[in-house]
Amino acid sequence: MPALFHNENAWTRLRGGEEQALFELYKSHYNYLYKCGLKISADADLTTELINQVFMTIWEKRNSLPELQNPKAYLLTTLKNKILKTWEQRKRYQAMLESTGLQMEQFQHSIEEHMLQMQLEADKKQQVLSAIEQLSPRQKELVYLRFYQELSYEQIAERTSLSPRTIYNNIYEALKSLKDSLVQKVLEVLLVLSLMCF
Incomplete structure (x- = not known):
């Protein structure tokens, strides 16, 4: 056929x-x-x-x-x-x-790199929490209001009935204390922030 x-x-x-x-x-x-x-x-x-x-x-x-x-x-x-x-x-x-400026290599991160990054983030968080636990109750409260609630010294003064100078001194001492427990670079940023905000 x-x-x-x-x-x-x-x-x-x-x-x-x-x-x-x-x-x-x-x-x-x-x-x-x-x-x-x-x-x-x-x-x-x-x-x-x-x-x-x-x-x-x-x-x-x-x-x-x-x-x-x-x-x-x-x-x-x-x-x-x-x-x-x-x-x-x-x-x-x-x-x-x-x-859009994306390159294929951005999508090729290995699982190990991702896990390492997650572990580093968890370690940093744990270091910060451990360092904060070493502060006095008043220092914890003031650091929380200043950096987590992002209140000004005047707003914190209204809430706590403390003077802005007392608040500044307490936060400054808290940051000095944290400096002994945290990575130098992170602390320098926090210290600069606190001094700039006063």
């Missing part, structure tokens, strides 16, 4: 819903489609994946496929379109990443 007639016959049977005809077309056209697809995409895995998609698509649309004498050209055109569409999607995605 000539190949052209065989392919036409398989195509007709495929359109009629015969699954075996799909496998016959796949077997007889795979190598040709792979060679042509590889020339276009230069990506073996992508080419294989898209050839499989071509045959899944024609199976899903078997009831609406056109009558063909030689399905080879139809299959190749379908594959080319899928390759071009995939590359277009990749280009658009890459352009979107570049336009």
Whole structure:
């Protein structure tokens, strides 16, 4: 049986819903489609994946496929379109990443790096909490009002009936105490903040 007639016959049977005809077309056209697809995409895995998609698509649309004498050209055109569409999607995605300043390496952090970062954050938090526990009850209250509630010295004075100078001195002493327990850099920031806010 000539190949052209065989392919036409398989195509007709495929359109009629015969699954075996799909496998016959796949077997007889795979190598040709792979060679042509590889020339276009230069990506073996992508080419294989898209050839499989071509045959899944024609199976899903078997009831609406056109009558063909030689399905080879139809299959190749379908594959080319899928390759071009995939590359277009990749280009658009890459352009979107570049336009927003995001780079792929930002998404490639390892689980170990993430876990280490979480552990460091937990350690910092624990250090701060431990250091704050060493303060007197009044110092804790004033530090809380100043840095967590972000109240001014005058607002704290209204709430506590203490003078702004007393509040400043207590907070200053609290920060000096924290300096012994916390990382130098963090403390310097807090100390500068407290001095700037007075």
